[in-house]
Amino acid sequence: MTETVLTLHESPVSPVVLDSKIREIVIDASFPLTLALSAPKQSRCAVVVRIRQAGALTIGVKAEAGSRVTLLYWNESSAPITITEENEVYRDAQFKAAYVQLNPGTVAQSSKTVLKEPGAEALLQSAVIAQTEKQFVIDCIHEAGQTSGIMENYSIVLQGGRYRMEATGKIEKGARQAKSHQTSRALTFDAKQTASILPKLLIDENDVEASHATTIGQMDENQMYYLQSRGLSEDEAIRLVTIGYLLPIVRVSEDPDLQKALAQEIETKVNEVCLTSSK
Template sequence: MKLIDVGGRNNVIIADGYQEWIIDTLDPLTLDLTCDGVSSVFMNVKRASNLKIKMTVLENAGCTLLIWNNTETKVEFDETYVVEKSSYLNLAYGECNVSDTNRNSKVSLMGAGASAIIKSATLCKSKKISSITCESLAPHTVGNMENYSVVLEDGEYKMDATGKIVKGAYDSRSHQTSRALTFNEKQKATIIPQLLIDENDVEASHATSVGQIDENQMIYLQSRGLTHNQVLSLITVGYLMPIADFIENEELQQILRKEIESKVVESCSI
């Protein structure tokens, strides 16, 4: 496990292979990260108040980064990612904690052939606000975004998801899917999908859904012997569990699956 030293500024060359980092400070922290190989990073955010991440994925490199928010107090994330020629960034956010989150994230596909996959899975019992942008600034780039959330009692979820393709970024693709599941009318969920396209020779799409589970499905599952809370837990786990497999590390996957199940059972039983 690699512990990121806290301080005002950290310049880190990400080593090849799999690694785990812990963020554990309430002081403002800026991480300047550079990936020049092929890396997988699990970033466990235990304590933070203001975390800034600036990452560059250099030419012909690739990074898979899973940011796992375990904070108990409100945290502000400010993130910028640059992906250079023929490189990739796989970026995911997992949030099953009960504290407020405000995230502003921007991924720039700077070089030809650059690609990004951006995913989020959120169990929302507090205020979770995210603005995520993936922009294509060169030809032959690919940006895919998937956001899934389950909003429980007292939860407020807002996702502003933007895909952008500038003039000259021909033969590029920008796709996004965002879904928010609620269980009653008092829960707040807002998704704002945007496609900003300034080039003709591209592919772009978005799919969005916000709403409650089908009442007939609830009745059917309860008729099979499940309690109301068990139904909530089962459906919620189904929404969130895929994020646990984002990094190909079996030990980590098992840990995250157990944590998701535990947090869901705890939240849905209240």
């Protein structure tokens, strides 16, 4: 099977049908771009979406019944970008979306995932390094019962960075036995760095499972002391902790080769970003 890389310089006229042949979508647009993605019934796909440039990006994804969709969004743009995303997940479909934001440019992202029919599942993950302003609003809405929505957000805030995450899990009336869980963590290395996380649960049904966990804070001084006592400089310790903090996102893919490649790219990018930030 021949795998393909699809490069987009402008909005496609019709929706892009996701299948196992599409390995990567590269967005390299001088103007705002709108992208519609569709996964047919019972299809399987795992796609890396690389964002090289696009001042504004609008994405719509439809995961049809029984499909298995994994999308890894990798923002490489150094310019400010606004991202608006809306996903629809239908009966017994599994939708995974991972957002990797290690770039120095500002980001304002709004993402809404709607679980439309019973059996729909969504896993939404983010890994962020904030050197500048990074703002996210992520909603997972359960319109049907027996659905599952999980949100996991991990961020590192460096000098000059500002991070804000508003994550909402909403279970509508009648969506019995729905499960909505979220975890958000922000790690800072300086008291002057700014991070705010606003977790929300909006529950209109009784027979459900729902939870959220939030952690914001600086790295433990004892951990830093231990790492430096093993011969690491402060900058080396920060880089090591940052890499370990963000690596869980590579598990969004079930492909060992892709996991290894992503881990190497995260390590390389973190080293570059932390070195620039420390100057």
